[in-house]
Amino acid sequence: MNCPCGHPLPYEKCCAPFHDGTDLPATAEALMRSRYSAYALKKIDYIFETTDPQTRSGIDRAANEAWAREAEFLGLEVIASRDEGNKGFVEFKATYRTGGETRVHHEKSRFRRQQGRWYFRDGTAKS
Numbered sequence: 001m002n003c004p005c006g007h008p009l010p011y012e013k014c015c016a017p018f019h020d021g022t023d024l025p026a027t028a029e030a031l032m033r034s035r036y037s038a039y040a041l042k043k044i045d046y047i048f049e050t051t052d053p054q055t056r057s058g059i060d061r062a063a064n065e066a067w068a069r070e071a072e073f074l075g076l077e078v079i080a081s082r083d084e085g086n087k088g089f090v091e092f093k094a095t096y097r098t099g100g101e102t103r104v105h106h107e108k109s110r111f112r113r114q115q116g117r118w119y120f121r122d123g124t125a126k127s
C-alpha cells in the first residue's frame with residue numbers, strides 16, 4: 001500500500017521505520033507526515049511519543065484516541081514547511097471523515113528538535 005502520508009512510496013519505505021523506531025524523521029515535515037500516517041493507521045502511541053514532552057501533559061490522550069479510532073483519514077496536503085535550526089514549521093491540510101461528514105483541517109504547526117528528535121509543539125487551526 002502507498003503510505004497514508006501522501007508520499008508515493010510504500011508504507012514500509014516511508015513512515016514505517018519512524019513508527020517502529022528504527023529511524024528518526026530528519027525534518028519537521030517528515031515528522032508531521034509520519035504523525036498523520038500514524039493517525040491513519042491508529043498508532044496513537046506514536047502521536048503521544050512525538051508530542052513535545054513540555055506540552056504532552058496538556059493532551060487528553062483518551063479523547064484523542066477515541067476521536068482517531070472513529071475518524072477515517074482521507075489525505076494530507078503539505079502546503080508549506082521549513083526548518084530553522086531546531087525549530088520547524090509546517091502548514092498542512094488534512095482531510096478526514098467523521099460522523100458521516102468529510103472535513104478539512106487546515107493547520108499551522110510548530111515543531112521543536114531536541115537531542116536529534118523532532119517533536120510536535122503546538123498548532124493553530126486556520127479556517
Ligand SMILES: [Zn+2]
Binds near residue numbers: 016034
Ligand atoms: Zn509516509
